Amino acid sequence: MNIEFRGVDIQITDAMKSFIESKLRRFHRYLKEAGEDQVEVIVSISAVRSRHKDYAGDSKPIVYRVDMHMYLKNVPHGSIHAWEEDTDVFTALDQVLDEIERQLIKLKQRRLEQRRVSAKLKEQMHAPEQLPPEEREKPLVVEEDLIVDKPMSVEDAIFELESNHAFFLPFVDIETGNLRILYRKKGGNFGIINTKCRLM
Numbered sequence: 001m002n003i004e005f006r007g008v009d010i011q012i013t014d015a016m017k018s019f020i021e022s023k024l025r026r027f028h029r030y031l032k033e034a035g036e037d038q039v040e041v042i043v044s045i046s047a048v049r050s051r052h053k054d055y056a057g058d059s060k061p062i063v064y065r066v067d068m069h070m071y072l073k074n075v076p077h078g079s080i081h082a083w084e085e086d087t088d089v090f091t092a093l094d095q096v097l098d099e100i101e102r103q104l105i106k107l108k109q110r111r112l113e114q115r116r117v118s119a120k121l122k123e124q125m126h127a128p129e130q131l132p133p134e135e136r137e138k139p140l141v142v143e144e145d146l147i148v149d150k151p152m153s154v155e156d157a158i159f160e161l162e163s164n165h166a167f168f169l170p171f172v173d174i175e176t177g178n179l180r181i182l183y184r185k186k187g188g189n190f191g192i193i194n195t196k197c198r199l200m
Contacts, residue, residue, distance in 0.1 A: 065083065
């Protein structure tokens with residue numbers, strides 16, 4: 001991730017940079033599909049004297065405006081922007097980062113929905129003709145190996161399940177080390193079976 005800092009009438013301190021960089025790291029799960037090396041972030045911070053006096057009526061406080069632009073270069077419509085103003089620069093930064101996270105979640109959900117629609121259309125185009133019940137063969141039972149990738153959170157498991165269009169996903173919970181099975185329920189919800197089998 002390439003981060004560019006721009007200050008207008010303010011010196012962007014190491015503390016501000018460290019605060020922004022640590023908060024941006026929490027967006028890793030939303031950006032891994034886009035490729036973090038393809039993400040560019042521009043943070044602009046400006047300081048202006050308020051037109052209004054503070055509550056005590058003694059002076060006009062300094063107001064900080066934070067603008068953040070995030071560009072996901074290889075994602076269609078992957079441009080995100082948020083801004084906020086506050087008399088405390090860290091409060092403004094925190095609120096802007098929260099808004100960027102909300103927009104990233106919406107973008108991810110939109111892309112998942114597009115994939116679902118695309119997969120459904122493909123399935124309909126290649127669906128075999130329906131045979132009458134008496135002509136259908138009985139389903140075969142196919143034995144498959146249980147493959148469990150690296151440990152992950154429930155949120156990451158849901159994303160993986162959605163990406164693969166699967167009905168269930170066994171995974172090792174990153175917090176407990178237990179084998180859990182995530183599955184789809186009617187109505188679009190998900191369920192989790194706790195096997196209590198510890199694999200870590």
